[in-house]
Structure formats: C-alpha cells, structure tokens
Amino acid sequence: MPTIDEVVAEAKLHPVEVDVPHTLSYLFLEDYVNVFHDGDVLESYLNNPSYEFNKNVVLKTQSDVGVGSQYPKLKLDHSPISPLLNNIIAEKYDRLSDHLITQRDIKSQILQRVTDETVVVLLIADGLGYDDVLGTQLEGEPCLVNGPTITPVGYQNVVYGRDNTPIIDELINRGFVQVRGYSYWDESTYNDLNSKVFENFHEVNRVRTTEEILEDLQKNPIGDDRTYIQISRQVLDRQAHDGKEIRTSDHEHEISKLNKDIGQLNEILEEQVDSHLIVVTGDHGILWRKDFEQDMQIVSTNGKSSMRYAGQQIGFDGGAKLIDAFDSTYTVFDYPYAASSFDADEAGTHGGLSYYESLVPLHFRGSRW
Known part of the structure; x- marks a missing residue:
C-alpha cells in the first residue's frame, strides 16, 4: 500500500x-x-x-x-491513531471531533447502547490512555479528551456529556431506581470533584481497591430493580506521580490487574442478573517520561503554569491552544512543549495535548459485548 x-x-x-x-x-x-x-x-x-x-x-x-x-x-x-497525531493535534484540534468520539460523547454512546439491561456500570480510571491498553482486551475505541488532560475536566466530561446533565439522572429516568457509587478518592483528595462526579448519589463508598467493590457486591447482591453503578478507580496516575521508578512490567501489571478486575466484575454480574453492561474509560492518558523527555522543549512561563498546561490564559512562546472547559479557560501546551523539566522522581505527566495524553479508551463489556 x-x-x-x-x-x-x-x-x-x-x-x-x-x-x-x-x-x-x-x-x-x-x-x-x-x-x-x-x-x-x-x-x-x-x-x-x-x-x-x-x-x-x-x-x-x-x-x-x-x-x-x-x-x-x-x-x-x-x-x-499513533504518535503521528502529535504533528497535527493542536493545529487541527477543533476538527478532530469530526473523526473521533470525544469524551463528552461517551455519555450518549452509553445511553444509545442501554436497552433492557438490569445493571449498567461506568468505571472511570484515573490515568488510562488509549496507548496504555493498545493490543489488550481493554483497547476498545479511542476517544478524544475535550480540553486539558487533567482529572477534574476528564471526569466531568464523561459524567456530564454535552448537555451538562449527569448520566445518573438520565438512567433514573429510564427506570434505574437503585444506584451505587464507589470512589477511591478520600476526603483529602478531590472532595469537591467527588461531589460533582457523584452528584445525586445518596451514598458514595470510599474504597482503596477493586476487591472491596467486588466483596460488597457479593455481600449485597443486586436485586430485581434496575441498578446503576459508578466507579472511580486509580490506575496509572499514581505511577506517574508517586516518585518511584516505573518499569514496563509495572505498567503492564496495572493494565492486567484492571482487566482481571473487570473480568471478575463481569462474572459476578452474570451470576446475579439477566443482563448487564460494563463501560470502562479513562479521564486522561499519561505522557511518560521515557516517551517525552528526549523530544521535549522547555519554555518558561515564570511559574504561571504546571508542566503541560495553565489554568488561565497566559502568554506562551511555545505551541499552545486556549481551550474552555467547565467555566474556565486553559492554556494547553502542544507536543513537545513543557514549562519545566521532570522532577527527579517523576515518571510521567499530563495536562497537555498529545497522542499519549489526549486519547483514552472506550471499552464495553457485558451480556451483549
């Protein structure tokens, strides 16, 4: 060819x-x-x-x-759908949605697929890029992050969609009278965001591991009522920021563990209900140090920004794009620009526009998938 x-x-x-x-x-x-x-x-x-x-x-x-x-x-x-996307992602960003599903389309994609399922599960992974799952069972379809590739924007994109109505409201209107929420965020992290992402949930269970979720579902099985389950789960974001040296095997282990957890969740639901749908996606991908450091061009912002974006409009001598998201304007840096180098203990970063950060997977699993 x-x-x-x-x-x-x-x-x-x-x-x-x-x-x-x-x-x-x-x-x-x-x-x-x-x-x-x-x-x-x-x-x-x-x-x-x-x-x-x-x-x-x-x-x-x-x-x-x-x-x-x-x-x-x-x-x-x-x-x-490869690192070649870095060559056009900022310049043609506004046109990418003509060719890709975006994060703000995920809600409508879910609602289009929901028919007579007893249970719908939405799992949003903190730090899960399309490239991270390429070639695995979780690959699914690539989705473009609308805006800066940061947790508050990514989660709200998925949950609120294009009409700013949380998906839980849409499903309640379709007869999902029972809801369960599970979040890895504790009260010291993203508390305000947790309230937004789990808006209209009567209770949100704080969990550290997926095993706790699986145990809860086994102890408290799904009944006859249609049920919506929403999960916030840590995946690769901690590896990027926690200061440890990351090996390829560590990365692969996390993806394998996520796939195993989804498989176990699928098995439990198969035992408890006639039909179900599990949806897995990410809030943003990770621009790993090993992929970025040799290409990166550092342009100082005099401390007005994070490494790959600013939470306001600023002057920037490198490539950048102004993007509005949830009542804020962000200056989002193009590949390969950064406002600083990696800290000695950082394995990855995110916030900017790149193939690695800006594409997340949309994976469906369940009775019909």
Missing part, C-alpha cells in the same frame, strides 16, 4: 481516489493536496478553466459518488 508521499507523487500526475484506514488520515493529506469528498464537485472544478487549485496536486477521496474508472484507486498505508 502507498504511503502519503507516494500518494502525493501520484496525485501530481492526475487525480486519485484514496481509501484510508481511518478518516483522520485526511487531515494529514490535506497539507499536501486538495482533498475533495464529492466526485461531482471535483469534476466541476476540473472542467472549470477559471478555477485555480491552491496546491500543485489534487486528491479525490473515497465517497459514495464515483468519479469514474479513469482515476486510479489507492489504499493509503497510514496509522493516524
């Missing part, structure tokens, strides 16, 4: 029709060629002697409208 360079070379000679593995690839191609999505429109421009193309080449993308056999069809060899 041809690469982008080879497609561009072919398109210099004549229009070509290109099939892509993911429509994100068109955002890369348009830097080199004119991209048309409609064959009739392309033909009209080609036949118009007064029209001047703004690039040296023309590309006809695949569409339902054929342009005729005179144009060769090529299948592009390109993987945009």
Whole structure:
C-alpha cells in the first residue's frame, strides 16, 4: 500500500481516489493536496478553466459518488491513531471531533447502547490512555479528551456529556431506581470533584481497591430493580506521580490487574442478573517520561503554569491552544512543549495535548459485548 508521499507523487500526475484506514488520515493529506469528498464537485472544478487549485496536486477521496474508472484507486498505508497525531493535534484540534468520539460523547454512546439491561456500570480510571491498553482486551475505541488532560475536566466530561446533565439522572429516568457509587478518592483528595462526579448519589463508598467493590457486591447482591453503578478507580496516575521508578512490567501489571478486575466484575454480574453492561474509560492518558523527555522543549512561563498546561490564559512562546472547559479557560501546551523539566522522581505527566495524553479508551463489556 502507498504511503502519503507516494500518494502525493501520484496525485501530481492526475487525480486519485484514496481509501484510508481511518478518516483522520485526511487531515494529514490535506497539507499536501486538495482533498475533495464529492466526485461531482471535483469534476466541476476540473472542467472549470477559471478555477485555480491552491496546491500543485489534487486528491479525490473515497465517497459514495464515483468519479469514474479513469482515476486510479489507492489504499493509503497510514496509522493516524499513533504518535503521528502529535504533528497535527493542536493545529487541527477543533476538527478532530469530526473523526473521533470525544469524551463528552461517551455519555450518549452509553445511553444509545442501554436497552433492557438490569445493571449498567461506568468505571472511570484515573490515568488510562488509549496507548496504555493498545493490543489488550481493554483497547476498545479511542476517544478524544475535550480540553486539558487533567482529572477534574476528564471526569466531568464523561459524567456530564454535552448537555451538562449527569448520566445518573438520565438512567433514573429510564427506570434505574437503585444506584451505587464507589470512589477511591478520600476526603483529602478531590472532595469537591467527588461531589460533582457523584452528584445525586445518596451514598458514595470510599474504597482503596477493586476487591472491596467486588466483596460488597457479593455481600449485597443486586436485586430485581434496575441498578446503576459508578466507579472511580486509580490506575496509572499514581505511577506517574508517586516518585518511584516505573518499569514496563509495572505498567503492564496495572493494565492486567484492571482487566482481571473487570473480568471478575463481569462474572459476578452474570451470576446475579439477566443482563448487564460494563463501560470502562479513562479521564486522561499519561505522557511518560521515557516517551517525552528526549523530544521535549522547555519554555518558561515564570511559574504561571504546571508542566503541560495553565489554568488561565497566559502568554506562551511555545505551541499552545486556549481551550474552555467547565467555566474556565486553559492554556494547553502542544507536543513537545513543557514549562519545566521532570522532577527527579517523576515518571510521567499530563495536562497537555498529545497522542499519549489526549486519547483514552472506550471499552464495553457485558451480556451483549
């Protein structure tokens, strides 16, 4: 299959029709060629002697409208869901949602899938990027984080969606009369956020491990009433910040443990109810030191920001984007810019825009999945 360079070379000679593995690839191609999505429109421009193309080449993308056999069809060899995304993520950030599910779409994705399930479980993992689960059972579909890749924004994106109504309200309206909440946050961490994320929960159980959740479900089985369970679980965020040296095996162990926990939860629900749906996603990914340090460019903000973002609008000499999220404006740094170097005991960071930080998985499991 041809690469982008080879497609561009072919398109210099004549229009070509290109099939892509993911429509994100068109955002890369348009830097080199004119991209048309409609064959009739392309033909009209080609036949118009007064029209001047703004690039040296023309590309006809695949569409339902054929342009005729005179144009060769090529299948592009390109993987945009990869670190290549770092090349366009800030510049074309506002258009990525045309090609990817975003975090604020997750609520609607769940509601679209809910039919007659007795139980729906939403597990939001603190620190779980799409790249972290790539090739595992948890891979699912990549979702774009709306805004800075930080815990308060990510959790609220998932729970409140696009209409700022918590998912619990939507499910109660559908007959989910019982609710259970489990959160790893204690009263000293994210207490205000915990109140927002678990709004309208009568009680939230503070837990340290998933085993406590599984034990509670076995001691207090789900009854006949439809039940919504929401879980906040620590995954990789602590590894990024807790000051310990992180090995690949540590990382893999955490992902394996999460997958095992989801499997056990699935088994318990299979025993207790006729049908259920488990949804797993993350609040943000992690830009690991091992992937970032050799590329990073440090630009000082005179102490006005964190390493990868600022909680306000600031001047920044590196690449950055202003993004509004939940009544605040953030200055979010593009890859590979940072306002400081890693501390000696830091294994990772997050907050900015990158393939590693800005894509989280959306994984479904249950009676029908």
